[in-house]
Amino acid sequence: MTHDYKAQRAETLESFASFxxxxxxxxxxxxxxxxxxxxxxWDGLERALQAKGFRTQRDEDEDLLDALIGPVKITAETIWTHEKIATEIALGFDFTPDGWGLIED
Structure with missing residues (x-):
């Protein structure tokens, strides 16, 4: 089964537009x-994400891995650009995207 990047992008842009x-x-x-x-x-995914500039955090209690980037300028396209890169990597390790969020300093 192939991943629907078009739908994922549309969801990201819609989410961003709401705030x-x-x-x-x-x-x-x-x-x-x-x-x-x-x-x-998990280790392979973390290494691959880190090689692309992401920091990673595991939450094995929640069965989630966070990939963090930035601080970066926040625009819908910036969010999507990094999301697509991280998603492509994660899918290669049998991980599925489950959303994004912003952390302000």
Whole structure:
């Protein structure tokens, strides 16, 4: 099964539009991924994301991995650009995207 990047992008742009007027100028973006398999390669995914400039945090209690980037200038396109990169990597390790958020300093 192929991933629907078009739908994912549309959802991201719609989500951002709902709070764009209140969005910070700069923030850290965090993207969440959950494993599709109990034997998921958490370490491999973290190494691959880190090689692309993301910081990672595991929340194994929630069965999630966060990929963080920034602080960066916050626009819908900036969020999507990094989201697509992180998603492409995560899918290669059988992890599925589960949303994003902003962390202000």
């Amino acid at each position: 764009a007027n209140e969005a910070p100028e700069q923030a850290v973006i965090t993207y969440q991924f959950y494993p599709e398999d109990v034997d998921a390669d």
